[in-house]
Amino acid sequence: MPLPxxxxxxxxxxxxxxxxxxxxxxWLRILLGVAAILFSLVVAAAVGTLERLNYNSWYGDxxxxxxxxxxxxxxxxxxxxxxxxxxxxxMQYHPTYENRANYDELxxxxxxxxxxxxxxxxxxxxxx
Numbered sequence: 001m002p003l004p005x006x007x008x009x010x011x012x013x014x015x016x017x018x019x020x021x022x023x024x025x026x027w028l029r030i031l032l033g034v035a036a037i038l039f040s041l042v043v044a045a046a047v048g049t050l051e052r053l054n055y056n057s058w059y060g061d062x063x064x065x066x067x068x069x070x071x072x073x074x075x076x077x078x079x080x081x082x083x084x085x086x087x088x089x090x091m092q093y094h095p096t097y098e099n100r101a102n103y104d105e106l107x108x109x110x111x112x113x114x115x116x117x118x119x120x121x122x123x124x125x126x127x128x
Contacts, residue, residue, distance in 0.1 A: 006043065013039055055100070062107040069111045073118065081117030085110045 013036035020029045073082045089110040095101045 009039055010043055058100070059103060062104045066107045066111060069114055073114045076118060078114065078118045082114055084117060085113040088113065 017032040
C-alpha cells in the first residue's frame, strides 16, 4: 500500500468511526470501530518491525567494520593496540534497553584508536 493511502486510512478510519457513532446503523459503528483498531495495530506492528530491522542493520554495519579492522590490525602485528582499544570499548560500552549506548560512535573511536596505535617502523638513518 502506498504511504499516502495508509496515512489516509490511519487518520480517516477513527474519524469515520466517531461520525458513525451518531448514525442509526449499529453494524456500521461496530465495523468501523473494529477496522480502526485493527488497522492501528497493524500499523504499529509494521513500524516496530521496520525499526527492529533498522537497528539490526545499524549494529550489523558497525560490528562488521569493527571485526574487519580488528582482523587487519592483528594481521599487521598490532596486538597490543587492538587489545588496548577493545578494552577501552569494553569500559565505555554500557548497553541498556533505553538507548543504543552510542555503539556506532564508540566503534568509530575504537577503530580510530586501533589504526593510530599501529607501531610505525622507525626510519633508519644512513651515516656517511
